[in-house]
Amino acid sequence: MLMEIFSCLFFFFFRSMNVFLIVYLCILISKALINTVLKYVWQSEPFRDEPWYNQKTEPERKRNLFLRAFTDFLAFMVLFNYIIPVSMYVTVEMQKFLGSYFLTWDEEMFDEDTGEGPLVNTSDLNEELGQIEYVFTDKTGTLTENNMEFVECCIEGHVYVPHVICNGQILHDCTGIDMIDSSPGGSGKEREDLFFRALCLCHTVQVKDDDSVDGLKKNQLSRRSCIYISSSPDEVALVEGIQRLGYTYLRLKDNFMEILNRENNIEKFELLEVLSFDSVRRRMSVIVRSSTGDIFLFCKGADSSIFPRVKEGKIDQIRSRVERNAVEGLRTLCVAYKKLTAEEYSNAQKLLQNAKLALQDREKKLAEVYEKIERDFILLGATAVEDRLQEKAADTIEALQKAGIKVWVLTGDKMETAAATCYACKLFRRNTQILELTTKKIEEQSLHDVLFDLSKTVLRHNGSLTRDTFSGLSTDMQDYGLIIDGAALSLIMKPRQDGSSGNYRELFLEICRNCSAVLCCRMAPLQKAQIVKLIKLSKEHPITLAIGDGANDVSMILEAHVGIGIIGKEGRQAARNSDYAIPKFKHLKKMLLVHGHFYYVRISELVQYFFYKNVCFIFPQFLYQFFCGFSQQTLYDTAYLTLYNISFTSLPILLYGLMEQHVSADTLKREPSLYRDVAKNALLRWRAFIYWTFLGVFDAVVFFFGAYFLFDNTIVTSNGQLMTTSTHMMFGNWTFGTLVFTVLVFTVTLKLALDTHYWTWINHFMIWGSLVFYIVFSLLWGGIIWPFLNYQRMYYVFMQMLSSGPAWLGIILLITVSLLPDVLKKVLCRQLWPTATERIQKSMRHKTALNALANSDGPLLEGNLSASEP
Numbered sequence: 001m002l003m004e005i006f007s008c009l010f011f012f013f014f015r016s017m018n019v020f021l022i023v024y025l026c027i028l029i030s031k032a033l034i035n036t037v038l039k040y041v042w043q044s045e046p047f048r049d050e051p052w053y054n055q056k057t058e059p060e061r062k063r064n065l066f067l068r069a070f071t072d073f074l075a076f077m078v079l080f081n082y083i084i085p086v087s088m089y090v091t092v093e094m095q096k097f098l099g100s101y102f103l104t105w106d107e108e109m110f111d112e113d114t115g116e117g118p119l120v121n122t123s124d125l126n127e128e129l130g131q132i133e134y135v136f137t138d139k140t141g142t143l144t145e146n147n148m149e150f151v152e153c154c155i156e157g158h159v160y161v162p163h164v165i166c167n168g169q170i171l172h173d174c175t176g177i178d179m180i181d182s183s184p185g186g187s188g189k190e191r192e193d194l195f196f197r198a199l200c201l202c203h204t205v206q207v208k209d210d211d212s213v214d215g216l217k218k219n220q221l222s223r224r225s226c227i228y229i230s231s232s233p234d235e236v237a238l239v240e241g242i243q244r245l246g247y248t249y250l251r252l253k254d255n256f257m258e259i260l261n262r263e264n265n266i267e268k269f270e271l272l273e274v275l276s277f278d279s280v281r282r283r284m285s286v287i288v289r290s291s292t293g294d295i296f297l298f299c300k301g302a303d304s305s306i307f308p309r310v311k312e313g314k315i316d317q318i319r320s321r322v323e324r325n326a327v328e329g330l331r332t333l334c335v336a337y338k339k340l341t342a343e344e345y346s347n348a349q350k351l352l353q354n355a356k357l358a359l360q361d362r363e364k365k366l367a368e369v370y371e372k373i374e375r376d377f378i379l380l381g382a383t384a385v386e387d388r389l390q391e392k393a394a395d396t397i398e399a400l401q402k403a404g405i406k407v408w409v410l411t412g413d414k415m416e417t418a419a420a421t422c423y424a425c426k427l428f429r430r431n432t433q434i435l436e437l438t439t440k441k442i443e444e445q446s447l448h449d450v451l452f453d454l455s456k457t458v459l460r461h462n463g464s465l466t467r468d469t470f471s472g473l474s475t476d477m478q479d480y481g482l483i484i485d486g487a488a489l490s491l492i493m494k495p496r497q498d499g500s501s502g503n504y505r506e507l508f509l510e511i512c513r514n515c516s517a518v519l520c521c522r523m524a525p526l527q528k529a530q531i532v533k534l535i536k537l538s539k540e541h542p543i544t545l546a547i548g549d550g551a552n553d554v555s556m557i558l559e560a561h562v563g564i565g566i567i568g569k570e571g572r573q574a575a576r577n578s579d580y581a582i583p584k585f586k587h588l589k590k591m592l593l594v595h596g597h598f599y600y601v602r603i604s605e606l607v608q609y610f611f612y613k614n615v616c617f618i619f620p621q622f623l624y625q626f627f628c629g630f631s632q633q634t635l636y637d638t639a640y641l642t643l644y645n646i647s648f649t650s651l652p653i654l655l656y657g658l659m660e661q662h663v664s665a666d667t668l669k670r671e672p673s674l675y676r677d678v679a680k681n682a683l684l685r686w687r688a689f690i691y692w693t694f695l696g697v698f699d700a701v702v703f704f705f706g707a708y709f710l711f712d713n714t715i716v717t718s719n720g721q722l723m724t725t726s727t728h729m730m731f732g733n734w735t736f737g738t739l740v741f742t743v744l745v746f747t748v749t750l751k752l753a754l755d756t757h758y759w760t761w762i763n764h765f766m767i768w769g770s771l772v773f774y775i776v777f778s779l780l781w782g783g784i785i786w787p788f789l790n791y792q793r794m795y796y797v798f799m800q801m802l803s804s805g806p807a808w809l810g811i812i813l814l815i816t817v818s819l820l821p822d823v824l825k826k827v828l829c830r831q832l833w834p835t836a837t838e839r840i841q842k843s844m845r846h847k848t849a850l851n852a853l854a855n856s857d858g859p860l861l862e863g864n865l866s867a868s869e870p
Contacts, residue, residue, distance in 0.1 A: 017607065020689055021084070024611065028083050031622050032076035036069055039630035075632045076625075083618040087645040088610040095606060095657040096123040102658075103580070103595050111583030116567045118591070119581040127603045128562050129580075129596025130678055131543045132405055135588075136532050136556060138548035139411035139418055140331075141568045142585050143425050144387040146549065148233045150241020151330055155195045155381035157317030162244035193261075195380040196247040198298040198335050200259040201269055202286045203235040204276075207251045226250070232277075234331065237385050257288065267291065272345070273352060275370050279412060279524050279552055281305060285374055287345065295340040299374055303414065304522065306334035306377065313379025325384040326416030329424060332384055336377035348373050392586035394426040399589050401516065403675035408518040410528045410556065415485060418521040427517045428481045435515065437484040437508075447491050451507045454482075458514035480515040486522040493530060509538050528556035536561065547588060548574050564588065593675050594668045598661065604683035605755065606657040608692045613649055613748040615696030620704040620740050627708075635737040637794050639781055648745050648774050652752050655766045661758035663840055677837045699747055699818040706814040707739045710807070734797050738778070742801075743811055745774050747818045754819065754826075757841070 100123040103109070110117040140146055152161045208227040226248070228236045239249050246262040257269045269288040272295070277284035283301020290296065299306065303322050307315065313336070322332045340348070351372065355365040397407050407427060411418045415438065422428045435457065441450050458480055492504045512518055512535075520531055528546075536544050536559070546553070546560035549568035554577045557563030565578035566585065575581035582591060624635040634641065668674055753767050782798040801807050830838050 017684075020607075020611065020684075023689075024083055024085075028077065028080055031080045031083075032073050035076045035622070035625050035630050036073045038626075039072060040069065042630055072632070079632055079634065080618055080622060082621075082641070082645075083614050085610040085614050085645075087650065088607065091610070091650060091654055091657070092603065092606065095603060095654060096126050099123070099126055099599060099602070099658055103591070106590070106595070109582060109587045109590060111587075114567060114583055116583045118583070118587065119567070119575065120579075121576075121581070122579045125562050125579050126596075126599040128543055129592055130598070130600025130675070131681060132545045132562065132592055132596065133540075133542035133679070134535055134544045135400060135405055135407045136410055136528070136535075136544065136546040136560060137407065137585070138528075138550070138553045138556075139409055139413060139421055140387060141549035142547060142553075142566050143390060143393050143409070143421060145390050146233050146387060146568055148237030148331070148385045148387055150237050150244070151384045151386050152325075153195070153199075153241070153245070153381055153383045154318055154321040155192050157314045157321075158192075159321065160245060162241060191380055194296075194337060195335055196242055196245065197259065197267075197269075198300065198337055198380060199238050199242045199383070200247050200249045201257055201271075201288055202284065202298040202300050202335075203230065203239060203249075204232070204274075204284075205230045205235050205239050205249065207249070234333070234385060238333070238383055241383070241385075273349070275299075275374065277301075278367075281367070281370060281374075282412070283374065285370075287340065287348070295342070295345045296337055297340055297373070298335070298337045299377060300333050300335045300383075302412075302522075303332060303334045303382070306336050306379070309375050310336055310377045310379045313377075315379055318379060318382050322382045322414075323416060325382075326414045327420060329417055329420030330384040330386055331417055332382055332414060334382045335380045337380060338377050389421065389424050390585050392589075394424065396586050396589040398426050399593060399669075399672040402672040403593055404673075404679055405592070405675070406517070408520065408531070410520045410523050410531060412523055412552070413521055415483060415519075415521040418519055419483060422481075422517070422519050427519070429479065432479045432481040432516070435480055435482045435511070437482060437488050437511075439485055439487040442488055442491065447488070447504070451492075451504060451511070454511050455507055458511055482512060482515040482518045484518070484520050486520075486524055486527050489520065489523070489527055489531065493534075505534065509534070525552040525555050528553065529559040532556055532559040545592075547585070550574055564591075590665075590669060593672055594665045597668055597675055597678060598665075600678050601662060601683065602657045602660050604678075605660070606653055607684065608688060609653050609656075609748075609752065609755075611689070612692045612696040612751075614645075615693060616699045616703070616744055616748055617644055619697055619700035620744070623701070623704045624737075633733070636741050637734060637737065637781075639794070640737075640741050643777070644741075644745075647777075648770060649748055652749060652763075652767045652770050655762060656752060656756060659758060659760065659763065660756060663757075663837060663844070667840055667844065671836075671840060674837055674840065677835050695822060698821060699744075702814055702818045703740045703743045703747070706810065706817070707736060707743065710739070710810045732797070734793055735801055738794075738797055738801055739807065739811070742774075742778075743814045743818070746771060746811070746815050750815065750819060751822065754823065 100120040103118055103120055106118065137143060150162065152159055154160075206229045208229055226243075228239050228249075230236050243249070248260040250258040250260055250266065252258075252271065255271050257271050259267050259269070261267055268291055271286065271288055273287040275285035275287075281301070282305040283299055285297055285299040287295065287297050299309075303319065307319065318334070322334065325332050348369075351369045352366075355362065355369045358365045400407055409418065409422055409427060413421075419428070419434075423430075428434065435454050437450060437454065445453070492508050520528070523531070532544055532546055535542065543562070544560040545562040545564060546556045547564040547566065548554075548557055549566035551573040553565075553574050557565060557574060557578050562580070563578040565572075565574035565576070565581040567575050567581050567583050580591070582588065621635045624633070625631075636644075663674065749767060749771055756763060756767075778798040782794045782796055785792060785795065830842070834842070
């Protein structure tokens with residue numbers, strides 16, 4: 001038993017539970033010490049130590065005093081150990097496991113398009129969903145649909161737009177190109193063809209000729225029917241877009257890539273090398289040999305990755321178009337090439353081969369080789385792809401911000417593209433003052449100066465109070481939004497020359513705390529995780545949530561307290577590595593504001609209730625020692641001790657933890673601010689813990705001394721038994737304990753009934769059924785001679801107690817007195833200091849009453865109105 005008590009300290013499933021358990025362990029040890037000391041004080045008188053009816057033997061007299069005291073201390077520890085709620089852990093685990101099914105059963109979170117519903121990979125974090133302070137979200141595929149559509153391309157400064165698609169189909173006889181400006185000349189024509197060939201060759205797309213592929217939409221083209229498959233929707237969109245501009249990628253066969261040009265001629269290119277895309281390089285390249293023997297290196301990637309490696313081309317015109325498209329929220333890529341001689345290719349091949357065969361640091365050596373090969377490009381042009389915002393993404397972010405949750409967008413996209421998306425999804429508003437912490441700013445000023453300027457800006461308007469002091473969107477404070485890129489973050493996180501990096505980090509965190517939203521662009525996957533870790537380990541230690549849909553989001557998802565994967569188009573890596581998975585970003589609103597809110601409220605009440613009912617249970621046992629000479633005599637029968645937590649009081653609180661709804665789900669969705677009522681562990685703070693503990697002590701005192709005074713003034717009957725003069729009930733140790741236990745079981749069960757707001761037939765069955773079960777069990781336990789028991793101390797005790805009318809009155813009176821303070825507290829607090837939740841509950845009851853009145857008096861009211869009409 002003692003091992004179980006001490007092992008409780010290592011069940012760290014709840015942030016506040018650790019301290020609460022230590023407090024109760026200290027109370028347990030204190031009780032045992034007090035009783036041990038008082039026992040030996042009591043026995044200091046010889047006639048108490050050795051009464052005439054219990055003389056000690058000689059070995060007992062010679063026994064070591066300290067050994068006897070230690071044995072008594074352990075005996076008291078065992079006697080009072082029920083104050084440690086060991087059974088609570090079983091109930092909590094059951095509540096978490098069964099409660100997680102309510103999330104997977106939610107039909108509103110089922111997506112008909114994908115045929116997917118939410119998934120729960122772990123149930124240990126359910127309550128954390130109601131405590132989220134920071135949400136870190138990816139952009140592509142999370143806030144957006146990841147359904148790419150080719151919009152335009154810019155070649156040598158000339159813009160090309162494919163013909164309009166009607167209902168997903170290319171209009172017949174419309175396979176040409178719309179030119180926004182004039183056509184290029186001679187050399188421009190050659191660059192144009194190279195651009196189209198580059199996009200047809202530089203990718204990892206596979207071709208399916210099958211007419212029916214599950215989950216994919218077939219492109220009906222007059223030239224050729226192809227289905228393109230790739231791990232990246234961007235690549236599919238580019239290949240399909242170029243197909244509408246006259247160049248069709250056909251297949252890869254025997255290491256030869258085949259494309260169909262505008263003249264309907266098939267061109268073959270031998271695929272020599274693929275320099276794969278990675279999130280650090282932000283580009284990919286292929287080396288191909290044409291049918292004429294020319295060797296080309298085609299490269300496509302982010303503008304920040306391509307422009308520094310370009311030596312020739314119309315850079316200014318293309319950069320201008322890229323920036324314009326980025327501001328409009330389009331995803332952009334740049335395309336470049338260079339022609340290799342046979343000697344250059346041979347050298348590159350050797351370097352690649354050596355790097356691939358390296359046994360150590362292979363990835364690093366490959367990256368170095370890629371860096372040597374991918375340089376001195378000729379810039380061909382750029383592409384623009386549109387990725388539409390997901391349905392209700394803006395509504396979800398707005399609701400999260402009203403709930404007091406800060407939303408950060410972490411993306412690898414260009415700053416202008418990401419900023420446009422943030423405005424579209426209402427992360428930034430039109431009145432939001434945007435602060436920039438980017439490489440461009442740092443080039444103009446030093447990092448130190450930029451950080452201090454931003455810090456002065458936000459603190460000048462907001463004073464010494466950070467936005468963390470407030471919840472949600474405040475109209476009294478200037479609304480700031482911060483944009484930071486990956487390069488600036490690297491400088492902030494980089495240790496300074498004097499060996500310290502804390503100053504910059506703290507200054508950066510101070511700026512972020514005063515911003516309503518933060519956009520981190522050009523982020524590598526590890527930088528996303530770095531950002532989450534930075535916030536998670538800050539001095540406030542906020543609860544963080546990361547949500548993403550792709551493999552590049554896995555590190556961020558694993559770093560956050562709660563990881564959520566989107567079941568999207570980039571595979572299942574994010575969903576498999578997350579704690580929860582949802583079909584769409586919009587489902588995050590209900591997951592946090594409804595399910596998370598319910599989970600936290602339910603488990604908080606469950607934990608506090610367990611401590612309360614165990615205090616009610618064991619404190620009378622402590623008081624009883626003062627009346628039995630500290631002899632370690634139990635107040636309750638062994639069966640009651642065993643079944644109190646297992647049978648009599650366990651199922652009602654378990655069901656409460658599964659089904660309680662203090663307000664309706666629709667109200668929680670409609671009023672996101674209610675999420676703030678339970679934020680920052682509000683229901684498991686010291687104030688609530690002390691209230692529940694003292695309520696348990698008060699009730700225990702009422703149980704014990706109320707029953708004690710009922711048994712006052714006893715007389716001896718003719719057969720030598722004791723009978724109370726007030727109740728004419730036979731007096732005895734087990735009768736007294738049974739009366740206390742009966743009041744105890746009814747009080748703690750009715751206390752739970754008073755706290756229940758959402759009643760169903762299951763609640764009624766469990767609560768009233770547990771009381772009926774206690775009565776039936778007591779009647780059977782004390783009404784039958786059990787042949788397998790060596791003792792029958794409870795025989796006829798319960799029935800004899802209930803045969804006394806004053807005992808019935810005493811039980812009802814004691815239950816009423818025990819519940820009265822809690823009822824008064826609830827009434828007074830609701831009237832004088834109501835919380836937002838209690839105000840909503842009051843308005844809901846008022847609205848329900850008005851609706852009931854309107855339904856019952858409707859015809860009468862209509863009749864009166866009709867009679868008054870002329």
